[in-house]
Amino acid sequence: MKLTAWTYEGPPHVGAMRVATGMRGIHYVLHAPQGDTYADLLFTMIERRDHRPPVSWTTFQARDLGKDTAELFKTALADAHARFRPDALLVGASCTAELIQDDPGGLAATMGLPVPVIPLELPSYSRKENWGAAETFHALVRGLADRTRRPAPRAGRRPRVNLLGPTALGFRHRDDVTEVTRLLDALGVDVHVVAPLGATAADIAALGEADLDICLYPEIADTACRFLERTFGRPTVRTVPIGQLATSEFVREVAGHLGLDPAPALAAPHARLPWWSRSVDSTYLTGKRVFIFGDATHAMAIARVATEELGFEVVGLGCYNREFAREVRAAAARLGVEPLVTDDYLEVEERIAALQPELVLGTQMERMIAKRLRLPCAVISAPVHVQDFPARYSPVMGFEGANVLFDTLVHPLVMGLEEHLLTMFREDFEFSDAAGPSHLASGHAAQQAPAPAPAPAPADPVATAACAALVAAPVAAPIAAPARADGLLVWTADAERELRKIPFFVRGKARRNTEAYAAERGIAAITVETLYDAKSHFAR
Amino acid sequence: MNAPALAPVRPVLRERGQREVFCGLTGIVWLHRKIQDAFFLVVGSRTCAHLLQSAAGVMIFAEPRFATAIIEEKDLAGLADVHEELDGVVARLLARRPDIRLLFLVGSCPSEVIKLDLDKAASRLDQRLRAGGVRVLAYSGSGIETTFTEGEDACLAALVPELPEAGSGRSPRLLVAGSLPDIVEDQFARLFADLGIAADFLPPRRAGALPAIGPGTLVLLAQPFLGGTAAALEGRGAKLLEAPFPFGARGTEAWLGVAARAFGVDPQRFAEVVAAPRARAERALARHRPLLEGRRISFLPDSQLEIPLARFLAEECGMVPVEVGTPYLHQRFHGPDLARLPSGVRLAEGQDVERQLDRVRADRPDLTVCGLGLANPLEAEGLATKWSIELVFSPVHGFDQAGDLAELFARPLVRRARLAALAPEPAP
Numbered sequence: 001m002k003l004t005a006w007t008y009e010g011p012p013h014v015g016a017m018r019v020a021t022g023m024r025g026i027h028y029v030l031h032a033p034q035g036d037t038y039a040d041l042l043f044t045m046i047e048r049r050d051h052r053p054p055v056s057w058t059t060f061q062a063r064d065l066g067k068d069t070a071e072l073f074k075t076a077l078a079d080a081h082a083r084f085r086p087d088a089l090l091v092g093a094s095c096t097a098e099l100i101q102d103d104p105g106g107l108a109a110t111m112g113l114p115v116p117v118i119p120l121e122l123p124s125y126s127r128k129e130n131w132g133a134a135e136t137f138h139a140l141v142r143g144l145a146d147r148t149r150r151p152a153p154r155a156g157r158r159p160r161v162n163l164l165g166p167t168a169l170g171f172r173h174r175d176d177v178t179e180v181t182r183l184l185d186a187l188g189v190d191v192h193v194v195a196p197l198g199a200t201a202a203d204i205a206a207l208g209e210a211d212l213d214i215c216l217y218p219e220i221a222d223t224a225c226r227f228l229e230r231t232f233g234r235p236t237v238r239t240v241p242i243g244q245l246a247t248s249e250f251v252r253e254v255a256g257h258l259g260l261d262p263a264p265a266l267a268a269p270h271a272r273l274p275w276w277s278r279s280v281d282s283t284y285l286t287g288k289r290v291f292i293f294g295d296a297t298h299a300m301a302i303a304r305v306a307t308e309e310l311g312f313e314v315v316g317l318g319c320y321n322r323e324f325a326r327e328v329r330a331a332a333a334r335l336g337v338e339p340l341v342t343d344d345y346l347e348v349e350e351r352i353a354a355l356q357p358e359l360v361l362g363t364q365m366e367r368m369i370a371k372r373l374r375l376p377c378a379v380i381s382a383p384v385h386v387q388d389f390p391a392r393y394s395p396v397m398g399f400e401g402a403n404v405l406f407d408t409l410v411h412p413l414v415m416g417l418e419e420h421l422l423t424m425f426r427e428d429f430e431f432s433d434a435a436g437p438s439h440l441a442s443g444h445a446a447q448q449a450p451a452p453a454p455a456p457a458p459a460d461p462v463a464t465a466a467c468a469a470l471v472a473a474p475v476a477a478p479i480a481a482p483a484r485a486d487g488l489l490v491w492t493a494d495a496e497r498e499l500r501k502i503p504f505f506v507r508g509k510a511r512r513n514t515e516a517y518a519a520e521r522g523i524a525a526i527t528v529e530t531l532y533d534a535k536s537h538f539a540r
Numbered sequence: 541m542n543a544p545a546l547a548p549v550r551p552v553l554r555e556r557g558q559r560e561v562f563c564g565l566t567g568i569v570w571l572h573r574k575i576q577d578a579f580f581l582v583v584g585s586r587t588c589a590h591l592l593q594s595a596a597g598v599m600i601f602a603e604p605r606f607a608t609a610i611i612e613e614k615d616l617a618g619l620a621d622v623h624e625e626l627d628g629v630v631a632r633l634l635a636r637r638p639d640i641r642l643l644f645l646v647g648s649c650p651s652e653v654i655k656l657d658l659d660k661a662a663s664r665l666d667q668r669l670r671a672g673g674v675r676v677l678a679y680s681g682s683g684i685e686t687t688f689t690e691g692e693d694a695c696l697a698a699l700v701p702e703l704p705e706a707g708s709g710r711s712p713r714l715l716v717a718g719s720l721p722d723i724v725e726d727q728f729a730r731l732f733a734d735l736g737i738a739a740d741f742l743p744p745r746r747a748g749a750l751p752a753i754g755p756g757t758l759v760l761l762a763q764p765f766l767g768g769t770a771a772a773l774e775g776r777g778a779k780l781l782e783a784p785f786p787f788g789a790r791g792t793e794a795w796l797g798v799a800a801r802a803f804g805v806d807p808q809r810f811a812e813v814v815a816a817p818r819a820r821a822e823r824a825l826a827r828h829r830p831l832l833e834g835r836r837i838s839f840l841p842d843s844q845l846e847i848p849l850a851r852f853l854a855e856e857c858g859m860v861p862v863e864v865g866t867p868y869l870h871q872r873f874h875g876p877d878l879a880r881l882p883s884g885v886r887l888a889e890g891q892d893v894e895r896q897l898d899r900v901r902a903d904r905p906d907l908t909v910c911g912l913g914l915a916n917p918l919e920a921e922g923l924a925t926k927w928s929i930e931l932v933f934s935p936v937h938g939f940d941q942a943g944d945l946a947e948l949f950a951r952p953l954v955r956r957a958r959l960a961a962l963a964p965e966p967a968p
Contacts, residue, residue: 035562
């Protein structure tokens, strides 16, 4: 039994719903108690879908348990088939129905329905959402792919590939598919089938006609891709094109498999990340200490973007899906950091608090943690939130995805810089010291003045440069936060004034480090000298 | 008030099929805010945890006072272990949250199907923890036992045996049952004080402030979904007052009036006390009435608030209810509001969501009150909707919320009118 406040993943049948809802002409009949229908709102509200998920629920109650729940399931299945006329049916059970062991697959098999019925066995008490999505997609591909289909001869046509893994309710899947399709087009490659997102049963049947499979989201498509490799004897591209460098490698890998020239796709005049990152304006990003957590694929890809493309320093890396723990541990080892593989957000919070990063890149859960710890944060992975479905085009894959990532990862830090400008000019009558950082909703509202935050300062190049210098100055390395100074330590007025010149987002750490340094040495009064002695002591 | 003495017998469409409703666990989302030193520990599955997270939104930046003890594969292997595991989870939880005074173990579908006896677990833990100032109670919020707001009913019913016994010599007091936002509760408390009625509220804001109860207690329900709680209170000797629910100007006046008559408040005094707030409610309603008058509305079953709300909208806002669906129709609790509904309203109890949506499509009401899973799909079909869950989460009871309540129904209509230019071209 595991104590859980927030979860990174839903149960496995929600993963199956993501597959079914992404597809067209598929219907999923779920044996489940009343109330499990809450999952419909994930799709209609978070993703703003304009159709109900193609799911029928038996919604049994206690009074049904004494009677024949198996009959209830058969009625629901027959009704769903009659009403929706799907090309294929998925049948399965949620956690409670799993316990009553009605065997939806077996029941469906006795009914002689005129369409393929694919039974799903998703163990709810040991597996989770991503695994459920992967197993469902695998079951669909195994059940519906026509094993006799092969690609037509290459002469006189462009090569074609399958894009595998995007689902409903996926983190930026909608735009990733568009971006990767454009990228492949520049390479002279057509997309044969995208699945599950947008695919029909007929599309799945035709998977064998592609020249190559591309595993865009290993969490969902890896199992199915292994099946396709075995069945059709062709390779899978497994480089996930997130970031400038990985996108280039992806293009070369696809081009290599298909015997194409990668140059036209690599030209990408709209790829702005390299220059944006190399421009002097970005110097202050150097060595920013970031903590990264998410699903394994996004976390590892973002870790590479952070280090090799933005010049950050990754101080922590982890994922919540144990299925990919080995890969994440290897990536963490390469970065020389301790990996964190857990689905307990309290453990993640503890690690972030201990590491004191300057930026958190995580899920909506880490966004909450970062708000509490008053750290800048950007969301780079599912679980998703309504904000992760922007109206604008916003992929994270391909060259445009790299541009998006530059903005996503740098923007919270720029905001921090603006806040620092404001506090630098706090003596100015227009700026109120009590206003505090306006971009971080306060976790300590009581300490904040109710007055609205001041308007951002006009950009002053000299001040910005001075500020960047201060921010870029090495700040003490992380230490475990010492107990507060119980009045034994006193800051002199000069030292207190000096401390206030340090940007707010590292000031707390500077204070703690200085106090720890003073306490260790028995210094009772902290002077400006003590502050700088401590700074040099903790300097990297 | 011109309610007929005998309600006409109305036909009720009773359906069985897919029910698109929340389970009773959802009540935790508002109950944990109401009882400020209580913690709700669901003993269930990852699905339960995911539901609470989805219903509460991921927007809660504090550590919530609810959590799920997720049953795992190894717990299903042998029941003896489960109680030890649960004790371990509770110990960890209380170590982390020493501020908790009342712990609810909340049963779920899986805990009930495996017949995990949470009442027994609660009394065992209660004996152990009582000396340390923590009470432990159990109730079921499972979908197989409870529909959405019935979770609150089960929670409050579990509190009833814990209420102190009122001494026999105590003068009669009113007990208002059903969780209300604090601001609304305070308004009602002031009104009852002005009427000279001594009133208590259930649930209390703190676990240590349970109201006393006894034969001199008169109970007025603030919510229409508290059948189990009402029965438990009657079992303790309290007497239940039957009234329309306090929505809008007339509903609130009728509700207060039932209490005033039961306590022998002088009618003149009553008229004086309610005159000003009632006038405020009428003024606030008058602003929205032109937007709502004559508009047709259908309710899909959700919270059991449907019948009282339809009464309010028909009687006080001039709306025309087409179909009023409710998960359960309790003549005893819904009767006074039902009697004031216009004739010709189609009443439906239970649900077959597909058939009900067919009727909505055929009726094409101006506004459909439904759950979050159905709202956007209906909007995409050109039907205006109102999220029913907002009616449970928002302060809507009483005179001073009458305008807000009407506005909740007017807003989707106003919004559609404002955005008319964005509507898709009608199909040729």
